[in-house]
Structures are given as C-alpha cells and as structure tokens.
Amino acid sequence: MGWSQHADAFMELNLRAMVTRLPTLLASSFRLAWRADRRAARTVLAAEVGRGLAQAVSLLAVNSVLGRLMGGGEVADRLREAVPALATVAAVMLVAALLRAASTYATGRLEPKVERVATELYLERAAAVELSAIEDEAFHKLLDTAQWGASSARRMIPIATSVVNAGISLIAAAGVLTVLHPALLPLLVTMTLPSAWSALSIARRRYASYHVWVQHVRASRLISSLLTEPGAAPEIRVHGIGPFLLRHFRAMSEAAEAEQTRLARLEARTGLIAAVWTGLATVATYATLGGLLLAGAMALSVAGTAVIAIRTGSANLNRLVLEVNTLHEEALFVGDLQRLYVEAAERAIPVGGAALPEEPREIRFEDVTFTYPGSDARPALSDLTLSVPLGKIVALVGENGSGKTTLVKLLSGLYAPQRGRILWDGVDAATADRHRLAERIAMVAQDFKRWPFTARVNVAIGRASAPLTDERLNESLGQAGAEDVVADLPRGLDTLLARMFSGGHELSGGQRQRLGIARAAYRRGTILVVDEPTAALDARAELEVFEKIRALSGTGQTVILITHRLASVRHADLVHVLDQGRLVESGTPEELLSKGGVYAELYGLQAGQFAAPVPAPETG
Numbered sequence: 001m002g003w004s005q006h007a008d009a010f011m012e013l014n015l016r017a018m019v020t021r022l023p024t025l026l027a028s029s030f031r032l033a034w035r036a037d038r039r040a041a042r043t044v045l046a047a048e049v050g051r052g053l054a055q056a057v058s059l060l061a062v063n064s065v066l067g068r069l070m071g072g073g074e075v076a077d078r079l080r081e082a083v084p085a086l087a088t089v090a091a092v093m094l095v096a097a098l099l100r101a102a103s104t105y106a107t108g109r110l111e112p113k114v115e116r117v118a119t120e121l122y123l124e125r126a127a128a129v130e131l132s133a134i135e136d137e138a139f140h141k142l143l144d145t146a147q148w149g150a151s152s153a154r155r156m157i158p159i160a161t162s163v164v165n166a167g168i169s170l171i172a173a174a175g176v177l178t179v180l181h182p183a184l185l186p187l188l189v190t191m192t193l194p195s196a197w198s199a200l201s202i203a204r205r206r207y208a209s210y211h212v213w214v215q216h217v218r219a220s221r222l223i224s225s226l227l228t229e230p231g232a233a234p235e236i237r238v239h240g241i242g243p244f245l246l247r248h249f250r251a252m253s254e255a256a257e258a259e260q261t262r263l264a265r266l267e268a269r270t271g272l273i274a275a276v277w278t279g280l281a282t283v284a285t286y287a288t289l290g291g292l293l294l295a296g297a298m299a300l301s302v303a304g305t306a307v308i309a310i311r312t313g314s315a316n317l318n319r320l321v322l323e324v325n326t327l328h329e330e331a332l333f334v335g336d337l338q339r340l341y342v343e344a345a346e347r348a349i350p351v352g353g354a355a356l357p358e359e360p361r362e363i364r365f366e367d368v369t370f371t372y373p374g375s376d377a378r379p380a381l382s383d384l385t386l387s388v389p390l391g392k393i394v395a396l397v398g399e400n401g402s403g404k405t406t407l408v409k410l411l412s413g414l415y416a417p418q419r420g421r422i423l424w425d426g427v428d429a430a431t432a433d434r435h436r437l438a439e440r441i442a443m444v445a446q447d448f449k450r451w452p453f454t455a456r457v458n459v460a461i462g463r464a465s466a467p468l469t470d471e472r473l474n475e476s477l478g479q480a481g482a483e484d485v486v487a488d489l490p491r492g493l494d495t496l497l498a499r500m501f502s503g504g505h506e507l508s509g510g511q512r513q514r515l516g517i518a519r520a521a522y523r524r525g526t527i528l529v530v531d532e533p534t535a536a537l538d539a540r541a542e543l544e545v546f547e548k549i550r551a552l553s554g555t556g557q558t559v560i561l562i563t564h565r566l567a568s569v570r571h572a573d574l575v576h577v578l579d580q581g582r583l584v585e586s587g588t589p590e591e592l593l594s595k596g597g598v599y600a601e602l603y604g605l606q607a608g609q610f611a612a613p614v615p616a617p618e619t620g
C-alpha cells in the first residue's frame, strides 16, 4: 500500500538525496506559510536572509579588528585603528538582534495558522470521501498516520526558518574561510559529516519503526479508551472485563517500550561512533592550522579569524544537518498528509452528475450484485431485481444478514453496485448527482448517531443547512411522537445529550430512537428509510411510531421500512422478502400470507409465539 512504499522511499534516502530534496521541502513549507499568512511569511524570509548577511559582515569586521590589533605599532594606535571595525561589529549585532525579534514574532504568528489550515483541509477532505473509503482499512491507516501531518507542518515552519538561517550563516563562514585559506573549507566539512550521518541514521530508524508500530499504537489507544468509555462501562463492571483489558494494555505497552529501548541502544551506539569520528577530524583541523602557522603560510591574526570562522561554520553546519534532518522527518509526516489530500480527493464523492427526475415514480434495482469492498464473503446482494414505488410504504423483510440494510445503503447512494443498475425512472443512479440524491433521503439507520449536542440540535442536525425554526422542530417531534421525550428532559430541548459533560443527560434506548425518527422527519427528505425503527420501543410506543410512519406516507412521503416485526408490516403497500442477498418474494402482505412462502412462514412463527400455551409451573 501507499504508506509502505513511502517508508521504502525514505529508507533509500541518503545524504545526497536529502540535499537535493531540500529546496522542495523548503518551498512546500513556504507555500503552506504563504497560504496561512502572507505578511508573516514575507517577514520571516526577509529577516532570516538579513541575519545571514549580518553574520558574514560581522565575520569580516572581526577579521579586520584582529588584523588591526595584531598589526605593528603602538597599542593605542592599533586600538584606535580598530574602532571603526568594532563599531561595525556592534551595529551588525544590533541589526541581527532586531531581525531575530521580527522573525520570532512572525514565526510564532505563522505556526498555529499553518496547523489550522492543514487540519481544516485534512478534515474537509476526510469528511467528503465515499463510505467505502472510510471503511477501508488501508485508507484508515493513512487517516491515522496523516493526522500527525498538520502538527508536523506547524513544526516545519520554525525548522525551515532555522535551516535558511543556518544555511546562509554557513555560506558566510565558508566564504570567509575560503578567502583566508582554501585548505580550511574541506576540513570544516570533514568535521561535520559524522553528525550528518548519525542524525540521518537515527531519523531513518525512528521513522521505519513508527510505520511498523503505528497499528500497535492504534490498538493500544483503542484499548485504553475502552476502559474509560461510558458505553463500555456497565459491561466492564458487571462482567469484570477491566483486568482483562488492563492486562492487554500492559502487554502492548511493554512491547512498545522494548522497541523504544532498542532504538535508544542503537542511537547511543551511532552517537558514539559519530563522536569519535568528529573528534579525530577536529584534531586534524587544528593540526593543519598549527602546521600552516609554523610554516609561515598564515598570519596569526588570520589564524584567529579562522578559528572563529571554523567554530561558527561547524556550529552552523551541525545545526543545518540536524535541522535538515528534522525537516525531512517532519516532511515525511507532512508527506503522509499530502498523500491523504490526494487520495481523499480521488476517493471523494463526485460532485455534479445527471439530474434526477423531479418526481420519480419508482426506483428500480436491475440485476444488482454487490459485495462489500475487501470482503471475501458471498455477495451481500445477488442479481437483485425489484421495484420501490415512490409515495408508498415498502417493507423489506428477511432474516439476519439477508441484505436489507445493504439494499437501502445502495439506494441511498452510499455504495455503488459492482453489477447491475439502480434506476430512478430510467436515470441511472451511478451517473446522477450524488449530493442531490442524498438531499432526498432521510434515514434512521440501525446504529444512528447520538450526537453529543442538545436535544434541539440532535433533531435539527437532520437538515443542518436549513434555518432552525421552532415550528419545523415541533412538527418533526410530533411526527415522531417524541414530544413526551422532550417534555421529560430536565431542560427540554436545551438539554445536553452527552452524559460525560456536566449537565449532560442520557436517554433510554426507546427515547433515543424516537428522537432519531424526529431527526429524519425534520430532514423532510422525500424518501424516509427506517431500519428497525421500533427495536427499542415498548409495545405501545411501537404501535404509535408505526401509526406516525403510516401518516407520513399519507402525505406523499415514501417510506422504506426494514423490520423484523411482521405485524407492523401489514400496513405496507409492498413487501420484498430477501434471503441471502436474493429476492425470494414480493407482494402485498395479504398476497404473501395467502401464498404460503417465506413471509407466511416467518409470520406464522411470530404469531405462534403468542398463541403457544405458557407451560404451567411445576408443582412439588
């Protein structure tokens, strides 16, 4: 998959590749900064270039000061002659300090903006992808790794700034050194190469480890969140699952610790080798400098400047190598983020497409076959041909796993069939404008979302784009029979439905379900899909909800009803019976009952439960 190719690319990254990639990295940091805040980006760049130049001028001025001080003549005269150069050094230091302050301020302003821009883009793209992408394990992994990209992009800003600064300072020091004596430059490079090698090796190992361990980190985070999640809390306590989860958490943490220890050991070894190499190169550098002095090939004042230039140069080269290395490390995470941008754009729900008929009469499935992406099980739907007449109540019936939910997901455009077509009065849904199609659907899914907001928002979120009016809200609550639910809430519609927050309230399963139906009613889609709408309702509430659903269809609304309660299906205009992804029967409830097929059999089983005599208690 994508991410592992990426890791391989990094594994091949050597010093030369790092240097050649540097301009691209700096440019991408600058582009992000430019997008976030142009003025701040300009200020940082100008200030850093200015600071680098100031360093060169300051080195030359120091050279001139040393030359004057070590020249011939009276000490007082020598001092006097050095004054202009000393004044230059002081002025340059002042300018450099001012530039540094400007750069610090602008960088500080840029950083959070860059992170926000990158995060917004991440969330925006992630929210727009197809459901199949969200359910795809590889895409999820990318979502996971890419989430660090935004903070990396933020960190890249000061690092890139530092790289520019160190680079210019280094060029200044190297230029001065070359002027002083050509032999000094290669020595400077030799002194710094070991740290470059060690920093690169360490970063490469850390990154490879991260990519191998990312799944492990995810799983361990999941386990720790299970231990604190309110939904899991009752079962953890009653079934005593806590110690089991803790044991797993500890085992996973210990494995991760062992990996950290391995990395630390390798880091220490690499650092030691680099330190020995640097030490030898430093000795060689100063020995060369001494040799040049002894041979009379270099004046003492020049040697003094050379020592300063070598120290400044090697410090800058070291900093440059470390910063370039960190920049690469962060860039790899930003790379994950950029790959997510690209992949999410490729897997986004397409925009535009054919218009659907204004008032279609039927939605027709023609030889539809669908297998869930990545699944090697039998198709969830096989060669399915059926009609959903609009403006009616259509019930989907069948045993668990027969494909009912899958069918409505396809009808809602959440998935596309691999074979066959779904036609809205002759317009193929595959070519239709998907966003427009979704506009028409209101859905109460089996596992519909409990939003951690107020009751009001929990209903109105059904059509978040519409202005929230009390009239529409009350109408929807009425349509779902949810007025009592709201009346019982401590702060009515303003009650926060999130127990984990102060003032939050928890609804019962049935209350939640009614609010879910109110949300779908609020949406006012022309097709209402209700998947097991009464699973959590008591007998009276169930009757009431079906009554309401029936009333909705009376207003011209299409209702697609999935339920196992066959007594509730008797008001449907049409029933499709599915079995193992295939359509086995279709007709009105009466037709199906008299036919004596699967529907009649299931109906008989349910009715039989009520008719069966209750066994008498044993008497002792």
Ligand SMILES: Nc1ncnc2c1ncn2[C@@H]1O[C@H](COP(=O)(O)OP(=O)(O)OP(=O)(O)O)[C@@H](O)[C@H]1O
Residues within 6 Å of the ligand: 135, 372, 375, 377, 380, 398, 399, 400, 401, 402, 403, 404, 405, 406, 407
């Ligand atoms: N997201 C998914 N990924 C892979 N397979 C899935 C997914 N959802 C459902 N399936 C499989 O597709 C088949 C049909 O499932 P579906 O949920 O449509 O059945 P259903 O008739 O609605 O069942 P139930 O009555 O239990 O709700 C099942 O074999 C199920 O395991």
